[in-house]
Amino acid sequence: MTNSVAPHILMLDDDAAICELVAEYLGNNEMRVTCVHTGSAMFAALEAHAVDLVLLDLKLPGEDGLQLARQVRERATVPIILLTGRNEEADRVMGLELGADDYVTKPFSPRELLARVRAVLRRYQVQATLPERDGSRRAFRFSGWELNLRTRRLTAPDGTAVDLSNGEFSLLNALCRSPQRVLSRDQLLSLSRLHEAEVYDRSIDVQIRRLRVKMEQDATAPKLIVTERGAGYRLASDVDTLF
Numbered sequence: 001m002t003n004s005v006a007p008h009i010l011m012l013d014d015d016a017a018i019c020e021l022v023a024e025y026l027g028n029n030e031m032r033v034t035c036v037h038t039g040s041a042m043f044a045a046l047e048a049h050a051v052d053l054v055l056l057d058l059k060l061p062g063e064d065g066l067q068l069a070r071q072v073r074e075r076a077t078v079p080i081i082l083l084t085g086r087n088e089e090a091d092r093v094m095g096l097e098l099g100a101d102d103y104v105t106k107p108f109s110p111r112e113l114l115a116r117v118r119a120v121l122r123r124y125q126v127q128a129t130l131p132e133r134d135g136s137r138r139a140f141r142f143s144g145w146e147l148n149l150r151t152r153r154l155t156a157p158d159g160t161a162v163d164l165s166n167g168e169f170s171l172l173n174a175l176c177r178s179p180q181r182v183l184s185r186d187q188l189l190s191l192s193r194l195h196e197a198e199v200y201d202r203s204i205d206v207q208i209r210r211l212r213v214k215m216e217q218d219a220t221a222p223k224l225i226v227t228e229r230g231a232g233y234r235l236a237s238d239v240d241t242l243f
Contacts, residue, residue, distance in 0.1 A: 006032040007121055008049060012042045012068070013057040013083060022055070025110035026117070039068045046076060050139030050148045050242050052124075053117060056100075057083040058091050066094055073099035076138070077243050079120045083108075124243075140176035142237040143224060145215070147172060154214075162214050167192075171207045175225065179239040184232040208233055 009031050013019050019035035026033050034049070036042050039060070045051065054072055058065030069080055082095045082103040092103045101120045104113050140147045144157030152169050154162040164172065174191035175183065183191065185204045208227075212219040226236045 006030050007052040007117075009033045009053050009055060009117065010042065010045050010049070010051045011035045011055040012039070012060070013037070013055070014060050015057075021110065022113065026114060029114055031117070039063050039071075042068070043071070043075075046072070046078070048151060050141075050146055050150075051078055052242065053079045053081065053121060055081050055083060055113075055117075058088065058095065059085060066091060066098065069095055069100055070098045078138075079124050081113075081116060081120060137241055137243060139242040140173075141240040141242065142176060142179065142235065147176060149173065156215075164214075165210070167203075167207050168211055168214075171204070172211060175233070175235040176239050179235050179237060182228045182231045182234045188233065204233075 007030075009026055011019055011022055011033055013022075013035070014037050016035075016037070019037075023033040023035055034045055034051075036045055042054070042056075046054075056065060056069055056072070058069075060068075065082075069082065072078065072080060080095075080100040082092065082100050084092050084095070084103050084105055086105050088105075092105075095103060101123070102116050104116055137149055139149055146155040147153075147169075148155070152164070154164050154169075154172070156162055170192040171188060174188055177191065188204050208225060209219070212222050212225055216222045216224055224236060226234050228234055
């Protein structure tokens with residue numbers, strides 16, 4: 001398993017040629033790009049995926065790019081880079097006031113765009129190390145896996161979706177919140193909110209066993225969700241948190 005997941009960039013632009021160019025260039029630099037051409041498609045992608053950054057063209061046929069930027073900022077803390085024309089200074093200023101993080105003027109060089117994307121992602125990674133806000137997490141990434149907290153979807157390192165029961169999702173969520181830390185059954189019961197009627201501590205063992213079958217290369221010799229004998233369980237991976 002790989003230890004990291006490529007940053008997921010969502011690009012909204014009506015020019016298919018520019019989208020293809022950006023997707024190829026960023027893809028060659030260890031980023032994953034989803035291209036959409038309408039605002040509705042952009043919001044659908046934001047709901048379905050844990051997106052790291054939005055590239056948003058302000059000049060779209062029949063749509064107000066500034067209004068779309070405002071709506072993105074109202075819905076999520078995902079960073080935004082605006083794509084603007086050279087003579088659109090007023091729009092750039094307004095976009096930044098609405099909460100965009102940076103802008104790139106068209107025509108732009110892919111190299112400049114890559115540098116700005118990396119700079120904005122670095123700033124957000126620093127923010128993610130600060131004391132977190134309750135309920136603000138969007139996803140966890142660890143050892144190539146991605147757990148989307150909004151869609152409750154687990155994605156494997158090869159990109160396939162893995163179905164989780166409510167209990168499995170809650171338990172994996174709890175483990176991701178305390179990576180590399182040994183959690184007892186009682187702690188896991190509390191953190192995963194599994195402590196309901198007729199649920200006992202051995203239910204944790206059942207959930208762990210099911211998660212291992214779905215996530216480990218060899219469920220009988222787990223390397224990701226490991227047992228600390230006499231103490232509990234530990235997620236043996238660093239975890240990146242998306243806000």
